[in-house]
Structures are given as structure tokens and as C-alpha cells.
Amino acid sequence: MNERSEDTTREASFVGATFRRYGPELQHYLLRRLPRAQDAEDVIQEVFMRLLRIKDSTLVRDPRAYIYGIALHVVREFRIRAERTGTWLTFDPESIRSLAEHPAALSPDELPDHLDMQRQIERALQKLPPLHMTIFVLHKRDGYSYEEIAGKLGLSVHTVDKYLVQAKAWIRALHWDR
Amino acid sequence: MKPMNEDDVRIATEAARWQHALARGGVTERAQFCAWVKISPRHLQEFLLMEALDAASEGIDPQRRIDTTAGVGTADNIVPLVESDQMRSAPSSTRGNRRIYAAAAAIAVIAVVALAIGSQVSWDGWRQYTTAIGEQRALELNDGSVVQLNTKSRIAVRLNVRERELRLLEGEALFKAAPDATRPFRVFTGLAFVRAVGTQFNISLRSGGETVVTVLEGRVHVEPHPLLHSPHPDGEMLEAGESLRIDSEGAMKREATDMAQAAAWRQRRLVFREETLASIAAEFNRYNRSPQIVVEGNEARNARYGGTFDADDPESLVQFVQTKGRLSVEHKDDRIVIRLQRPAITHSAE
Incomplete structure (x- = not known):
């Protein structure tokens, strides 16, 4: 803490707060946009450029929140720009508010996308080797920890971790490669 | 989105690995992650996609149709894995195959205790068959193979164009594998993989945690599960009239066989x-x-x-x-x- 400059501390805590406040919104945004829209690629490109400006990565206390924080700024800027030019699809402010307050709840507009993605994941799961599928489902659907899964299946925690990584990469490959 | 190539899969794997490392790691991991993400926008994109995938995964299968027991069963019932070469090959049309699995219909023959217990198609193409206490059934699979299921037993079956996979999850069963050189007939138990072509054999899961395989006709190859680190990692070939007992440590022991005994349960x-x-x-x-x-x-x-x-x-x-x-x-x-x-x-x- 004391090594960190005041600015960075402020920045980090800002990002943390931002993430807590807008994390779910952003996730749903990414969920909706990333697989297809050119906009998303632009957002990514911009976020990436800004990430490159971080000089000392060790100062980033929570990289995930940091990325979300930056992405959030970028998304906002894109939105403002788009509102001016009228070319970019915007969020419905009402659904953003309800999402921020009830992260689990999805707006009626987003629900189909979300369900579609879930279905795609479920379909991809069918193509996984049984053990990968089982570990993924036990973890994601049933909420078991790595340790619990390891105990249940007689595997090491390391193996469970490895299979989960493989399962995700596999789902990712099957999901968008059709 | 463009189809994924090997490189994409590698980046996706790394992204998933970073998610896990971030959840558990310390300062070093965080710095390394930042360095990784700064290598290419693709890294960032894959990481965000993985995050989105995680978010969507939380709500999968709300009706809980995915059966996590057919694939793996109990703690010691671990299935073999087909490693990443499948991961790289394009997932082409397996739609047709799925119809074949679904068509793996059963004919119930001997139902001594007439309970309404049938087969259950699990969501991922495995079909499960169960017998109640006192019940025995014979199932004919659509490749012509016949499985006789003893009392209080459970089996999962999945047939496709490449292989015939069965898992004995509980109890005992006698298998008559129809000859088909193009599709291996393999039965997985918690301890071993039993592979056969055109043969008849019996597998019994004993209460003490042992598996006993007995060959009545033809030959089968029994291979212990790799995770058991068995002293016989390559397994053993069994001829008709031979019997093999595998214990929970993976030790395999041939036994004298009473052929009448092995199949006596059918009477x-x-x-x-x-x-x-x-x-x-x-x-x-x-x-x-x-x-x-x-x-x-x-x-x-x-x-x-x-x-x-x-x-x-x-x-x-x-x-x-x-x-x-x-x-x-x-x-x-x-x-x-x-x-x-x-x-x-x-x-x-x-």
C-alpha cells in the first residue's frame, strides 16, 4: 500500500468501485456484443491501447476490475459518440438501472441473448469428453469448489483445474466455430 | 466470427488459465497477466470472452437435465479422455450421430418384477438403463449387441459411428458384442476399460470395490484406468474361459473360471x-x-x-x-x- 502512489491508489479504488457498480452491466454488454459486432472489436482495440499505457503492472491490484474499468470508460465514450452520430446501438437506460440494482435480473431485451448463449454452451458441452463435461457442470451449475469436485471424482485439485481450463477453451472453440 | 484455428484455441486456453490464476494468484500472477494481456488485442478479447462465457455458464441447465452420473458415475468411476486432437479438429456435423445415439432403443425382455423402470435418455446422448431389486432385463442395442442386465444394476450406453461406449455403473451385466471391426465395443467400469470385438463376456462390480471380468466367448482386452497407476498399465488379454479380478489399487489377478458360475445369474x-x-x-x-x-x-x-x-x-x-x-x-x-x-x-x- 505505502509503495503505491496516491494517484494509483485513487485510480485502483475508483476502478474497484466502478467494477462493483457496473461490472454486471458490462458483462452483459460484452455478452451481447462481443461475439458479433464490429463495435465490440473497436471497443477491444481501444481498451487494449489504453492498457498498454499502464507502465507498472505490479501496481494494478485487481487486473480484472482494471480491465472492466477501462472498458467501461471506452464503452461510455463510444456510446456518447454514437448518440451524437446516431449510428451506435445504445443501452436502454431503464434496463441498465435495473441491472445495476439487481445484477441477476436481465432485461426482457437481453434475456433471449442470454438464453441463446446458455443454449450454445449446453450444446458445446455435449461434445466434450464426459469427464470435462462433468467437471464443468459440477462447478458451474452445481457450484462445487475445485476441492469438492476433486474429492467427489477422486482427482487432484490440479487435475480439476486443468480440465476446467480445457473445457472452457473447448466450449469457446465450439461456441463460435460453427 | 472467423473459425478458430490452433492459435485461437491456444489463446482461449491461456485466457481460461489466467482467469483461474487471477482468482488464486498473488502479485506475480497479476503482473504476468497484465503482461500477457498487453501482448495482443486478441488476448484481451479472448479474456473478455471467457469472462462472458463464465457469466453465462452460471445459469446453464436450469432444469438439471445434464446427467453428471452417466459420464462419471461414482467417485471411482473415472472415464477415459480423448485429448486435444479432437479439440483441434473442426466440430463438423455430429448432428447425424446424435440421431443414431438417440435411436439406441431397447427391447425389454425379462422383467421379473414389473416395475415401471425404463431407460432414460440423458441430455448428452447417454442412455441409461436400470434394473430394480429382483429385476433382470435384456437389452438389444441397435448394432445387434445384447446386454443382459442383472438385478439392481445400472448401465449407460452411447453408440455412434465411431465407437460403442458402455459404462457399467452398478451391479453386473453380460455383454454379447456384435462383430463390427470399425467400431470398438468398449465397456468402462470405474477401474478398467474392457474392449471386445465379437465376443461374450461378463462384468461384475463387487461390493468390496473390485471388478471381475469373465470371458465366455472370443477375447477381450482389459486395461486398468491410468489414474490407478496399476502395475499392469498395458492391461491383459483374456481368452474364453478366463477371468480377471481388478482391485481398487489396479492390481489384476487371473482366476480360474467356472463358466457356469459366470453366467448362472441369468437363471x-x-x-x-x-x-x-x-x-x-x-x-x-x-x-x-x-x-x-x-x-x-x-x-x-x-x-x-x-x-x-x-x-x-x-x-x-x-x-x-x-x-x-x-x-x-x-x-x-x-x-x-x-x-x-x-x-x-x-x-x-x-
């Missing part, structure tokens, strides 16, 4: 040769819901006997036990309790 006869009274009782209890046989006391449980019994008649065991002077039998409600006659003098028994 609902139980044949025991020097088995413990505990396992004899357990076997009877697999056939009969009531009365249940209870053996009390370690010495009585570990006493070994042999004989042939009618599986549906626990009283035949009672009569047998009564000829052995040391044991007493008591009927309690719907239980038959067997114990040593005079526990006070157990030290004088053998």
Missing part, C-alpha cells in the same frame, strides 16, 4: 465359491427387496462358504446356514439376521 441362480457370508448376503439382497439378510459380527461376516442357491429364495440360504452349527438365524420383521451362535466363545472358533 437366477447364485453360485458362490468360498465367498464371505457378508458378500453372499449382499448378493441375495441385490435380488430381494424383502426379506433383507443382515449378518452381524465381523467373524460371521468374514466366514467363507460355497454353494448354489436360488436367488429368489433367501430361505434357501437360511436352510444352508442352519446346517452350519456355528450360526444362528433370527427372523425380525422383514429381516433375516445371521450371527454366530454363541458370541461368548468366539475365541475358540477357527
Whole structure:
């Protein structure tokens, strides 16, 4: 803490707060946009450029929140720009508010996308080797920890971790490669 | 989005690995992650996609149709894996295959206890068949293979164009694999993979955690599960008339086989040769819901006997036990309790 400059501390805590406040919104945004829209690629490109400006990565206390924080700024800027030019699809402010307050709840507009993605994941799961599928489902659907899964299946925690990584990469490959 | 190539898969794998590392790691991991993400926008994109995938995964399968037992079953029932070469190959049309799995229909033949227990198609293409206590069934798979399922047994079947996969999850079954050189017929038990082409064999999962494979016709190859680190990692080839016992450590032992014994259960006869009274009782209890046989006391449980019994008649065991002077039998409600006659003098028994 004391090594960190005041600015960075402020920045980090800002990002943390931002993430807590807008994390779910952003996730749903990414969920909706990333697989297809050119906009998303632009957002990514911009976020990436800004990430490159971080000089000392060790100062980033929570990289995930940091990325979300930056992405959030970028998304906002894109939105403002788009509102001016009228070319970019915007969020419905009402659904953003309800999402921020009830992260689990999805707006009626987003629900189909979300369900579609879930279905795609479920379909991809069918193509996984049984053990990968089982570990993924036990973890994601049933909420078991790595340790619990390891105990249940007689595997090491390391193996469970490895299979989960493989399962995700596999789902990712099957999901968008059709 | 463009199709994924090897490089994409590698980045996706790394992204997933970073998610896990971030969740558990410290300063070093965080710095390394930042460095990784700064290598290319693709890295960032894959990471965000993985995050989105995680977010969507939380709500999958709300009706809980995905069966996590057909694939893996119990703790010691681990399935083999097809590693990443499949991951790289394009997932082409397996839609047709799925229809074939779904068509793996059964014909129920012997349903002694007419309970409404049928097969259950699990969501991922595995079809499960179960028999209740006392029930036996024969299933004909759509490749012509026949599986006879003994009492209180459970099997999962998945047939596709490349292979015929079966998992014996509980109990005992006799397999008659239809010849088909293009599609191996493989049965997975918790401890071993049994591979056969055009043959007849019996697999029994014993209560003590052992698997016994007996070949009645043809040849089968039995390979212990790699995670067992068995002293016989390459497995053993079994000829007709041979039998192999695999214990939970992966040790494999050939045994003299009584061919009649291996398949006697189909006539609902139980044949025991020097088995413990505990396992004899357990076997009877697999056939009969009531009365249940209870053996009390370690010495009585570990006493070994042999004989042939009618599986549906626990009283035949009672009569047998009564000829052995040391044991007493008591009927309690719907239980038959067997114990040593005079526990006070157990030290004088053998």
C-alpha cells in the first residue's frame, strides 16, 4: 500500500468501485456484443491501447476490475459518440438501472441473448469428453469448489483445474466455430 | 466470427488459465497477466470472452437435465479422455450421430418384477438403463449387441459411428458384442476399460470395490484406468474361459473360471465359491427387496462358504446356514439376521 502512489491508489479504488457498480452491466454488454459486432472489436482495440499505457503492472491490484474499468470508460465514450452520430446501438437506460440494482435480473431485451448463449454452451458441452463435461457442470451449475469436485471424482485439485481450463477453451472453440 | 484455428484455441486456453490464476494468484500472477494481456488485442478479447462465457455458464441447465452420473458415475468411476486432437479438429456435423445415439432403443425382455423402470435418455446422448431389486432385463442395442442386465444394476450406453461406449455403473451385466471391426465395443467400469470385438463376456462390480471380468466367448482386452497407476498399465488379454479380478489399487489377478458360475445369474441362480457370508448376503439382497439378510459380527461376516442357491429364495440360504452349527438365524420383521451362535466363545472358533 505505502509503495503505491496516491494517484494509483485513487485510480485502483475508483476502478474497484466502478467494477462493483457496473461490472454486471458490462458483462452483459460484452455478452451481447462481443461475439458479433464490429463495435465490440473497436471497443477491444481501444481498451487494449489504453492498457498498454499502464507502465507498472505490479501496481494494478485487481487486473480484472482494471480491465472492466477501462472498458467501461471506452464503452461510455463510444456510446456518447454514437448518440451524437446516431449510428451506435445504445443501452436502454431503464434496463441498465435495473441491472445495476439487481445484477441477476436481465432485461426482457437481453434475456433471449442470454438464453441463446446458455443454449450454445449446453450444446458445446455435449461434445466434450464426459469427464470435462462433468467437471464443468459440477462447478458451474452445481457450484462445487475445485476441492469438492476433486474429492467427489477422486482427482487432484490440479487435475480439476486443468480440465476446467480445457473445457472452457473447448466450449469457446465450439461456441463460435460453427 | 472467423473459425478458430490452433492459435485461437491456444489463446482461449491461456485466457481460461489466467482467469483461474487471477482468482488464486498473488502479485506475480497479476503482473504476468497484465503482461500477457498487453501482448495482443486478441488476448484481451479472448479474456473478455471467457469472462462472458463464465457469466453465462452460471445459469446453464436450469432444469438439471445434464446427467453428471452417466459420464462419471461414482467417485471411482473415472472415464477415459480423448485429448486435444479432437479439440483441434473442426466440430463438423455430429448432428447425424446424435440421431443414431438417440435411436439406441431397447427391447425389454425379462422383467421379473414389473416395475415401471425404463431407460432414460440423458441430455448428452447417454442412455441409461436400470434394473430394480429382483429385476433382470435384456437389452438389444441397435448394432445387434445384447446386454443382459442383472438385478439392481445400472448401465449407460452411447453408440455412434465411431465407437460403442458402455459404462457399467452398478451391479453386473453380460455383454454379447456384435462383430463390427470399425467400431470398438468398449465397456468402462470405474477401474478398467474392457474392449471386445465379437465376443461374450461378463462384468461384475463387487461390493468390496473390485471388478471381475469373465470371458465366455472370443477375447477381450482389459486395461486398468491410468489414474490407478496399476502395475499392469498395458492391461491383459483374456481368452474364453478366463477371468480377471481388478482391485481398487489396479492390481489384476487371473482366476480360474467356472463358466457356469459366470453366467448362472441369468437363471437366477447364485453360485458362490468360498465367498464371505457378508458378500453372499449382499448378493441375495441385490435380488430381494424383502426379506433383507443382515449378518452381524465381523467373524460371521468374514466366514467363507460355497454353494448354489436360488436367488429368489433367501430361505434357501437360511436352510444352508442352519446346517452350519456355528450360526444362528433370527427372523425380525422383514429381516433375516445371521450371527454366530454363541458370541461368548468366539475365541475358540477357527
